[in-house]
Amino acid sequence: MSAEPHHHRPSAPSWSTHADEALSRRGSRASAARNAVLAALDSQACCASAQEIHARITTDGTAIGIASVYRTLELLHGLALITRVDTGDGVARYEPAHPNGEHHHHLVCNACGAVEAFHDGELEAAIHAVADRVDFRVDAHDIALRGACRRCR
Amino acid sequence: MSAEPHHHRPSAPSWSTHADEALSRRGSRASAARNAVLAALDSQACCASAQEIHARITTDGTAIGIASVYRTLELLHGLALITRVDTGDGVARYEPAHPNGEHHHHLVCNACGAVEAFHDGELEAAIHAVADRVDFRVDAHDIALRGACRRCR
């Protein structure tokens, strides 16, 4: 296992480095397709669909098959390295899952489909309280608030 | 606004009656297909997909087209008479939305796909607090807790 490169770049604890390591540990091999998907995920602001990710990679000059995007996303999701976000339009979107458990939830505009992120500590606390109370082992939670964004209101 | 019928029958304030009235008010016509879908929704325990609803109606001896099920669900959803539940398996499920705003959320088993319902007042309160704080008009919220049900744990 190679040592972690302790660079002088504070702005990039880089989720993709974390993901890369987890994949290596898992015995997965590096490849152009996988690197491109990791890089795309790392640089996206919020969630993105498989096709959006593929389009961006293609635009950036790397030609990879759409199947590889789906495969990589499935693999990453299985390892809990990315989170699937379902906005209700029949398209799965994904975003990096940070190892410290830090995460956010989404505001979905019913009119234009825009997605915004928010975080709220009390909401998280309420979720955890419920999780302790039910007869169910809760591993994750998805919350979406739906309505109208500022522009569509 | 008509008075709420204060019957001696606590088990049947009947959502479908409420839905029927809302549809008539809207100028929609009654039909065998629509009635069958309303009845199916009214009698289901939790959420059901379009195909499940269609299968049940067919089994019960009424032959209607699958397109009518989708059409009716779309109409009802547009009037906020039903709620769409997305469990992440690419299939939309629906359940009656009760006029008093009473609703529940879902526990989804990642292993077997089972869906259970739960309700929690504090969670609702936390949601409303967030809704007031964000720059977004929040009309509805979806919450899904994912993990393993008792049998799959």
Place this chain on the structure above:
DNA sequence: CTCTATCCGATAATGAGTATCATTACCAAC
């Protein structure tokens, strides 16, 4: 009863996601 807007059901089209499979390429061992 007639007329017309609405709804119906069968089916074709759409589109996201998955399975298949021959080929390619990583990488540990030699």
Place this chain on the structure above:
DNA sequence: GTTGGTAATGATACTCATTATCGGATAGAG
């Protein structure tokens, strides 16, 4: 450096939920 086992790739065929289309049926007002 070469090699061999095997995972990964990409093109494409496929599945399947959902939507669009369209000719015919029907509710329900007048």
